[in-house]
Amino acid sequence: MNMDSGYPIIVVGGGAAGMMAACAAAGEGAKVLLLEKNDKLGKKIYITGKGRCNYTNCCETEDFFRHVPCNPRFLYSSIYGFDPRAVMDWFEARGLKSAVERGNRVFPASSHASDVTRTLEKELKHLHVEIRLNCEVRELLREEGTERRVSGVRLGTGEILRAKAVILATGGMSYPSTGSTGDGYRFASSAGHQITELSPSLVPITAAEADIPKMQGLSLKNVRFLVRDGRKILFDDFGEMMFTHFGVTGPLILSASADLQKQIGRKPLSAEIDLKPALSEEKLDQRVIRDFELSSNKVFRNAISGLYPSRMQPVIIDRSGIPAEKAVHDITKAERTELIRVTKHFSLTLTGLRGFQEAVITHGGVSVKEVDPSTMESRILPGLYLAGELLDVDAYTGGFNLQIAWATGHAAGTAAAEKICRN
Numbered sequence: 001m002n003m004d005s006g007y008p009i010i011v012v013g014g015g016a017a018g019m020m021a022a023c024a025a026a027g028e029g030a031k032v033l034l035l036e037k038n039d040k041l042g043k044k045i046y047i048t049g050k051g052r053c054n055y056t057n058c059c060e061t062e063d064f065f066r067h068v069p070c071n072p073r074f075l076y077s078s079i080y081g082f083d084p085r086a087v088m089d090w091f092e093a094r095g096l097k098s099a100v101e102r103g104n105r106v107f108p109a110s111s112h113a114s115d116v117t118r119t120l121e122k123e124l125k126h127l128h129v130e131i132r133l134n135c136e137v138r139e140l141l142r143e144e145g146t147e148r149r150v151s152g153v154r155l156g157t158g159e160i161l162r163a164k165a166v167i168l169a170t171g172g173m174s175y176p177s178t179g180s181t182g183d184g185y186r187f188a189s190s191a192g193h194q195i196t197e198l199s200p201s202l203v204p205i206t207a208a209e210a211d212i213p214k215m216q217g218l219s220l221k222n223v224r225f226l227v228r229d230g231r232k233i234l235f236d237d238f239g240e241m242m243f244t245h246f247g248v249t250g251p252l253i254l255s256a257s258a259d260l261q262k263q264i265g266r267k268p269l270s271a272e273i274d275l276k277p278a279l280s281e282e283k284l285d286q287r288v289i290r291d292f293e294l295s296s297n298k299v300f301r302n303a304i305s306g307l308y309p310s311r312m313q314p315v316i317i318d319r320s321g322i323p324a325e326k327a328v329h330d331i332t333k334a335e336r337t338e339l340i341r342v343t344k345h346f347s348l349t350l351t352g353l354r355g356f357q358e359a360v361i362t363h364g365g366v367s368v369k370e371v372d373p374s375t376m377e378s379r380i381l382p383g384l385y386l387a388g389e390l391l392d393v394d395a396y397t398g399g400f401n402l403q404i405a406w407a408t409g410h411a412a413g414t415a416a417a418e419k420i421c422r423n
Ligand SMILES: Cc1cc2nc3c(=O)[nH]c(=O)nc-3n(C[C@H](O)[C@H](O)[C@H](O)COP(=O)(O)OP(=O)(O)OC[C@H]3O[C@@H](n4cnc5c(N)ncnc54)[C@H](O)[C@@H]3O)c2cc1C
Pocket: 012, 013, 014, 015, 016, 017, 018, 035, 036, 037, 038, 041, 042, 043, 044, 045, 047, 048, 049, 050, 053, 054, 055, 056, 135, 136, 137, 138, 169, 170, 171, 172, 174, 175, 178, 179, 180, 181, 182, 183, 184, 359, 360, 361, 387, 388, 389, 390, 398, 399, 400, 401, 402, 403, 405
């Protein structure tokens, strides 16, 4: 077996958190080796923000934590230490111009995710970080005995690389084709870390109703989505969603999936879409009456085109129970009331989440109770640092997850380098 003389710091995983950790550590003057199992760095970054990379969210830092449903307190120190403004400044100082869009979402001005990766690659090169691609880490090594600490990694080839500090930034399990196949959970667990239950999050949701696939591809803007468990409201928000062959997706649904982690899949959940949230039932009834008056000689089927998108009309007709060929002037008040009810409370039965293949992030991960929030160092194995999606933290869409990767990576890299330079 091949042994080398050792590196001060090894970073495992060349995604957002790993590249930032390597830059931060090398920026502090440490010699850093970055190991990535893909043939290129930042494979996931290329597909973020639909290829445009929503790389942070420039909301006020205090507001940031409202967008983090899972373990926000753990992030206080790292986010305040490298907040969205600092991230934007960091990229801009290295030549990446940014553009701020609706909801404080920050993108590269070029709209190319590849420019984010390129900026990081340039900085890694500038700081003389040694990079090994096609290099899969198989095992985390440690010294036992009186001074229990991390000692390096073993590669897939069997080669052993010694290090004083190892930063694990191997990501979660979502979109495994990008390289995030959950290896880091195994490494952290072998060091004695607890891994909380893992599940896909920011992910489409399956629905039971047979009429949903008929609307596949139909996108709805400005609707309200409400999910209940009995009388308890589990999710209630407005936004954009889309029907698919299995259920529902889109930004509003992805956010719901994050909030329904504990309940969904265990039993069917009742949900409803308010298709006209800007109108009260009374106002909607007046609008329907007006539309019906203008179409009084038409049949029901031909009188609702102004109210619903075409792909939805047959479903609404079925659900309202009003015969499609009924003359509009014959529609009764009770029938109209039912049409209003179907429109304001379009019901769905949510049966579960789609899988990791389709999830934007992984919910769960290395328990944050065992990680120092200001340095990201393991409280269990000295010299081991953990950053990014591998940790049990996750946020809603909007640039918050990448911000978590930058901030935790930056904290880990800085702290690991400072400790090594001190000793
Ligand atoms: C489709 C999609 C769109 C997204 N859009 C956005 C967005 O616009 N904004 C946003 O904030 N977030 C977005 N996210 C989430 C964001 O991409 C992640 O939260 C972020 O990339 C996590 O960074 P990470 O460095 O922790 O993990 P990753 O980016 O997953 O990087 C981990 C790296 O480690 C490598 N690795 C794993 N195991 C090993 C091993 N054994 N040896 C060597 N290397 C290894 C992997 O190959 C990978 O390159 C999106 C996610 C997806 C899937």
